[in-house]
Amino acid sequence: MRRLFAALLFAVFALVTSAVVTQSAASENKIILTVDGAVKAKTDFTLAEIEALGMATITTTTPFHDGVQTFEGVPLTKLMAAVGAHGDTARVVALNRYAMEIPISDFARYGVILASRRNGAPMEVKDKGPLFVIYPYDSSPDLKTETYYGRSVWQVRTITVQ
Numbered sequence: 001m002r003r004l005f006a007a008l009l010f011a012v013f014a015l016v017t018s019a020v021v022t023q024s025a026a027s028e029n030k031i032i033l034t035v036d037g038a039v040k041a042k043t044d045f046t047l048a049e050i051e052a053l054g055m056a057t058i059t060t061t062t063p064f065h066d067g068v069q070t071f072e073g074v075p076l077t078k079l080m081a082a083v084g085a086h087g088d089t090a091r092v093v094a095l096n097r098y099a100m101e102i103p104i105s106d107f108a109r110y111g112v113i114l115a116s117r118r119n120g121a122p123m124e125v126k127d128k129g130p131l132f133v134i135y136p137y138d139s140s141p142d143l144k145t146e147t148y149y150g151r152s153v154w155q156v157r158t159i160t161v162q
């Protein structure tokens, strides 16, 4: 009886362990961003692949959060260079199909980032993640306008260069 119990316990442990390992491997390999359109090659990215391009930090208030926030993400200039973008506009589409066309000239002018972390941690979908277009709103009154709030797409899934 005791041996049966021990065997059962082991079986449950093994099942739970393999489920946890499978799930974390799935989230590591998950494609969270696709960049297509006027690019050298349509490219899918995992979170790790995006962050490996190099990160910049923006510390600012936003209309979407309480208090000063620190965002880290790849500069959109770097992402565009990485895919060989040749266009004037980035059509940024969210998980919920919200879409906004952003002039690519914004990226260098304002140092816009595709934020993947807020205050050090990756952002959950329910926290407007995993990717959020962030401008340095506090750096200029021009950025504290509906135009740039509208370009601040959260839950980004696809960027089409056109």
Ligand SMILES: Nc1nc2c(c(=O)[nH]1)N[C@H]1C(S)=C(S)[C@@H](COP(=O)(O)O)O[C@H]1N2
Binding pocket: 063, 064, 094, 095, 096, 098, 146, 149, 150, 151, 152, 153, 154, 155, 156
């Ligand atoms: N994914 C997603 N991002 C979005 C939106 C949206 O509906 N979905 N609305 C945009 C617009 S038009 C503005 S003005 C701001 C609105 O932010 P708020 O809903 O927190 O006021 O977010 C922008 N980013």
Ligand SMILES: [Mo]
Binding pocket: 146, 149, 150
């Ligand atoms: Mo808006």
